Amino acid sequence: xxxxxxxxxxxxxxxxxxxxxxxxxxxxxxxxxxxxxxxxxxxxxxxxxxxxxxxxxxxxxxxxxxxxxxxxxxxxxxxxxxxxxxxxxxxxxxxxxxxxxxxxxxxxxxxxxxxxxxxxxxxxxxxxxxxxxxxxxxxxxxxxxxxxxxxxxxxxxxxxxxxxxxxxxxxxxxxxxxxxxxxxxxxxxxxxxxxxxxxxxxxxxxxxxxxxxxxxxxxxxxxxxxxxxxxxxxxxxxxxxxxxxxxxxxxxxxxxxxxxxxxxxxxxxxxxxxxxxxxxxxxxxxxxxxxxxxxxxxxxxxxxxxxxxxxxxxxxxxxxxxxxxxxxxxxxxxxxxxxxxxxxxxxxxxxxxxxxxxxxxxxxxxxxxxxxxxxxxxxxxxxxxxxxxxxxxxxxxxxx
Amino acid sequence: xxxxxxxxxxxxxxxxxxxxxxxxxxxxxxxxxxxxxxxxxxxxxxxxxxxxxxxxxxxxxxxxxxxxxxxxxxxxxxxxxxxxxxxxxxxxxxxxxxxxxxxxxxxxxxxxxxxxxxxxxxxxxxxxxxxxxxxxxxxxxxxxxxxxxxxxxxxxxxxxxxxxxxxxxxxxxxxxxxxxxxxxxxxxxxxxxxxxxxxxxxxxxxxxxxxx
Numbered sequence: 001x002x003x004x005x006x007x008x009x010x011x012x013x014x015x016x017x018x019x020x021x022x023x024x025x026x027x028x029x030x031x032x033x034x035x036x037x038x039x040x041x042x043x044x045x046x047x048x049x050x051x052x053x054x055x056x057x058x059x060x061x062x063x064x065x066x067x068x069x070x071x072x073x074x075x076x077x078x079x080x081x082x083x084x085x086x087x088x089x090x091x092x093x094x095x096x097x098x099x100x101x102x103x104x105x106x107x108x109x110x111x112x113x114x115x116x117x118x119x120x121x122x123x124x125x126x127x128x129x130x131x132x133x134x135x136x137x138x139x140x141x142x143x144x145x146x147x148x149x150x151x152x153x154x155x156x157x158x159x160x161x162x163x164x165x166x167x168x169x170x171x172x173x174x175x176x177x178x179x180x181x182x183x184x185x186x187x188x189x190x191x192x193x194x195x196x197x198x199x200x201x202x203x204x205x206x207x208x209x210x211x212x213x214x215x216x217x218x219x220x221x222x223x224x225x226x227x228x229x230x231x232x233x234x235x236x237x238x239x240x241x242x243x244x245x246x247x248x249x250x251x252x253x254x255x256x257x258x259x260x261x262x263x264x265x266x267x268x269x270x271x272x273x274x275x276x277x278x279x280x281x282x283x284x285x286x287x288x289x290x291x292x293x294x295x296x297x298x299x300x301x302x303x304x305x306x307x308x309x310x311x312x313x314x315x316x317x318x319x320x321x322x323x324x325x326x327x328x329x330x331x332x333x334x335x336x337x338x339x340x341x342x343x344x345x346x347x348x349x350x351x352x353x354x355x356x357x358x359x360x361x362x363x364x365x366x367x368x369x370x371x372x373x374x375x376x377x378x379x380x381x382x383x384x385x386x387x388x389x390x391x392x393x394x395x396x397x398x399x400x
Numbered sequence: 401x402x403x404x405x406x407x408x409x410x411x412x413x414x415x416x417x418x419x420x421x422x423x424x425x426x427x428x429x430x431x432x433x434x435x436x437x438x439x440x441x442x443x444x445x446x447x448x449x450x451x452x453x454x455x456x457x458x459x460x461x462x463x464x465x466x467x468x469x470x471x472x473x474x475x476x477x478x479x480x481x482x483x484x485x486x487x488x489x490x491x492x493x494x495x496x497x498x499x500x501x502x503x504x505x506x507x508x509x510x511x512x513x514x515x516x517x518x519x520x521x522x523x524x525x526x527x528x529x530x531x532x533x534x535x536x537x538x539x540x541x542x543x544x545x546x547x548x549x550x551x552x553x554x555x556x557x558x559x560x561x562x563x564x565x566x567x568x569x570x571x572x573x574x575x576x577x578x579x580x581x582x583x584x585x586x587x588x589x590x591x592x593x594x595x596x597x598x599x600x601x602x603x604x605x606x607x608x609x610x611x612x
Contacts, residue, residue, distance in 0.1 A: 049588070052538070087541045116455045118560065118569065119538045126585045127534040128601040131567030134533065136453055137517065144602060160474075164567070165534065166602065168586060217435040231492075242540050 005332035020337050024344020030290045031349040035360035037283045042361045044173040044271040053121045053237035056262045065094050065234035067275045077236045085244030090120040091233040093186045100155040106146045108179045109172035112186020121237035130165030141165035143177035157189040175358040191230035299381030302334050306385035313389050314397035327386045338378035418442045443509050447501040450518045457496040459522045466500045471515040479503040529577040530568040546582040546589050
C-alpha cells in the first residue's frame with residue numbers, strides 16, 4: 001500500500017513546506033499573543049508576590065495602593081502591628097515615574113521600603129547581584145529590566161541614588177521595572193513639589209495677611225514649615241504569623257480603625273479584575289480574532305491545494321481509487337501541514353519572545369492547547385477540501 | 401544723662417564677633433519684644449545637625465570619626481567628628497539628633513542650611529561570621545538563609561547581629577563559618593527548588609557590591 005499523501009507531498013514538497021512555514025509564522029503570532037495575555041496576568045501576580053505581604057492596609061474606602069491612590073499616615077504601621085497575629089508591618093510607597101539615568105530616562109515603579117528591618121514586607125524578595133539597601137538614604141535596588149547596572153547613579157526628583165543591587169522579574173502591573181529606594185527618600189520624592197512651586201507657595205503665604213501678621217513673629221515660618229511636611233505613605237504591608245487567620249485580623253483592623261484591609265485574594269481580584277481587565281480583554285479579543293483568521297487561512301490553503309489537484313484526483317477516481325483513500329490523503333496532508341505549522345510557530349514564538357519589551361509568558365499548557373486547536377482546525381478545514389474532491393467527476397481526467 | 405541711658409538700652413550689642421546672615425528688620429520697622437532683628441553666626445563654629453534613625457543610633461558616643469559629604473561638593477569627602485548627642489530626641493520623626501563638627505574649619509564658608517550626608521564610623525565589633533544581606537529571607541515568619549546541604553536546599557533560621565554599610569550582617573547563631581548559603585537566585589526559593597550553582601547570574605557583574 002503506497003502512501004498517496006506522502007507521494008503527493010514529495011511531488012511538490014517545496015510548495016508544501018513553504019505553505020507550512022507561512023502558516024507556522026501565523027501560528028507563532030497567535031501563540032505570542034497568548035503569551036502577551038499570560039504575561040500581563042503574570043505581571044500582576046508577581047507584583048503581589050514580590051511585595052511579600054499577606055495583608056494590605058490602605059486608606060478607607062479606596063482600593064489602593066495599586067489600582068487607586070491611597071494615603072495614610074506613616075505611623076499607622078505601629079497601630080496595626082500590635083494586633084495579635086501580625087508578625088511584621090511595614091509602610092510602603094509606590095509611584096510610577098520617569099527615572100533619569102544620564103541622558104535617558106527609564107519608566108519605573110519607584111517603591112519606598114523601610115530600611116530599619118532586614119527583609120521587611122515590601123523588600124525585594126531575592127537579588128541576582130549586589131546587595132540590599134543598608135543606608136537610610138540615596139541607595140537603590142533596581143530591576144534588571146530597567147537596563148541599570150550596579151554602581152549606576154540615577155536621579156529621582158532632586159536626589160541622586162546609587163544602584164547597589166539588582167533584581168529580576170520585579171515589575172509593576174503595567175510591566176514597568178521596579179526601583180526600590182529607602183522610604184524616607186521615597187516619601188520626599190513622592191510628595192515634594194518642584195522648587196519653583198515651593199517658592200511660589202512661600203510667596204503666596206507671605207502675601208496673605210492671615211499668616212503674615214505684624215506683631216506675631218514666627219507665625220509665618222510655622223505655617224510654611226507645616227506646608228512642606230508629608231507624613232504619609234500609600235499602604236502598610238502586613239505579614240501574618242503562621243497559624244493565624246487573616247480574615248479575623250482583617251476584621252479586627254477594619255472594625256476599629258478607619259482603614260481598609262485587603263488580603264491576597266482581594267488584591268488579586270482588584271488587579272486582574274479591575275486594573276488590567278480592559279487591556280487583558282483587549283488582548284484576549286485580539287487573540288480570538290487571530291485564532292479565527294488562522295483557522296480561515298488553514299481552511300483556505302487546504303481548499304486551494306486540493307483544487308490544484310483536481311485533475312490528479314479525477315485520474316485517481318478513474319482508475320478506481322476509493323473515496324476513503326482520497327479523503328484520507330487530503331486529511332493526512334492537512335494534519336502534516338498543521339504539524340509543520342505548529343513546529344515553526346512554537347520555535348519562532350520561543351525565539352522572538354525574549355526580544356519583546358514586556359514579559360511574555362509561554363506556558364507548556366498553552367502550547368498543548370495550541371497544538372490541539374491547530375489539529376482540530378486542520379481536520380475541520382480538510383472537510384471542505386474533501387467535499388470538493390469527492391464531487392470531482394472522473395470524466396474531468398480525460399475531458400476537462 | 402537719663403536720656404543717654406535710655407538710648408543705650410535701645411542699641412543691640414552682639415555677644416560675639418560674627419557674620420550677619422539675615423536682617424529681619426529694616427530701619428523704621430516696628431519690632432516686638434522677642435523678635436529677631438539680626439541673625440548672626442560665628443563661621444568658626446559651624447556644625448551639622450545630623451538626624452539618625454533611633455533604631456540605628458546604637459553605640460553613638462562623642463568623638464567618633466565621621467565622613468561628611470556636602471551636597472554642593474558631593475565628590476569630596478570631608479573629615480569630621482561626632483561632637484554631641486542631643487539629650488532630646490525628635491519624637492515625631494523618631495530620630496536621635498547629634499551634632500557633627502568639621503575637623504578642619506571650612507573655607508570657603510559652606511552656606512548655612514545646606515544638606516549634608518554624614519557617615520559615622522562606629523567602633524569595631526568582635527569578629528563573627530558575616531553573610532551578605534541579599535541572602536536573608538523570611539519563610540513562615542522566621543528569618544534565615546537557604547543553606548546548601550547534601551546537594552539540597554534547606555532553610556536555616558538564624559539570629560542576626562549588626563550590619564555594616566556594605567551589607568554584611570553578623571550571624572550570632574544558626575550558622576557556622578564555612579557554611580554554603582544561597583546569596584542570589586533567579587526566583588523565590590523553596591525546599592524542593594531545583595538549582596544549579598553558577599558564578600554570576602548576570603553578565604559583566606563582579607560578585608562584589610559596589611564601593612560606597
